Amino acid sequence: MSQIVRPYGDTTGDGMVQLSFTLPISSIGDLAKVADGAAVQLANKMGMDPALVVHSKPMGEGFTFFVVYGRVNHLVDVSKVEVVERDYPLLTPKEANAAIKRALRRRLVVVGGCIGTDAHTVGIDAILNIKGFAGEKGLEYYREVKVVNLGAQVSVPQLVDRARQEKADAVLVSQVVTQRDAHLLNTREMSAAFRESYPAGKRPLLVVGGPRFDEAMAADLGVDRVFTRGTTPGDVASYLVHRLTTDRPDRKAS
Ligand code: B12
Structure with a gap:
């Protein structure tokens, strides 16, 4: 079924x-009006007409930040939006611990970190650290999960070595810097290294996350799952439990 919507509109049917x-x-100074005009021109070319500059502020030398408000008449078809649906049940920490105990009869081992030159650890810490994120405790809180958080700027060989040493069930990697597609290149390098270092079908579950990943790219990146903005520790724990206790019986033996 097709559901056509427009941006929040007025009585003419166009959206603002x-x-x-x-x-x-x-x-700065006399250049302000020219700068506003340039912003309006850009907004017009993007399909906003009329467009009004409601805020502009110099950002250091030679740069200006603008907020532009205006009318568009484009329609969006909600039925054409593709999303990666959650295909596993959400568990509480208690349920996750019980499922791990029942299926693995040992703790589930997770190794995580930021690879490449990336030093943005807040995202991976939100998932792993006991204090957690958005009111949910991180994976360290789960009694049946052993967390090895390697922190920032971990090289791929270091990550693979540690995963092997810990007999990791899952490897969680964060990539926040996306300049020149660094997140994609680093992730592909990481998944290739795991493919080479483990016998076929025996590598740990590979999970990447970060605000600018496309969740639909998992297969292309050679990983099992991609998580993006707003992910909570409970989402990740539930996914790991589902995949490691239901889908991959080969991982059950210690
Ligand atoms: C804090 C911060 C820093 C801190 C980082 C401190 C730290 N210990 O992490 C410091 C000051 C060190 C820093 C440095 C730099 N930063 Co910075 N930084 C930020 C900032 C303001 C916030 C990031 C953050 O903490 N978000 C909060 C967390 C909770 O969100 P998150 O990472 O998205 O994580 C969530 C999800 O994505 C997901 N998730 C993330 N990882 C994972 C992993 C797994 C496995 C899973 C399941 C889920 C998951 O779950 C999390 C919870 O929902 C952003 C701008 C912004 N507002 O986002 C810029 C930003 C990320 N930084 C940026 C840049 C450019 C830099 C520098 C290069 C600046 C410079 N020229 O030196 C350096 C790079 C340093 C380096 N080597 O990496 C750019 C990146 C641009 C790009 N797209 O590539 C941004 C976007 C700012 C900008 N607009 O330009 N930065």
């Missing part, structure tokens, strides 16, 4: 949207 961006243009 707000957009922010920075242009490499000065807006």
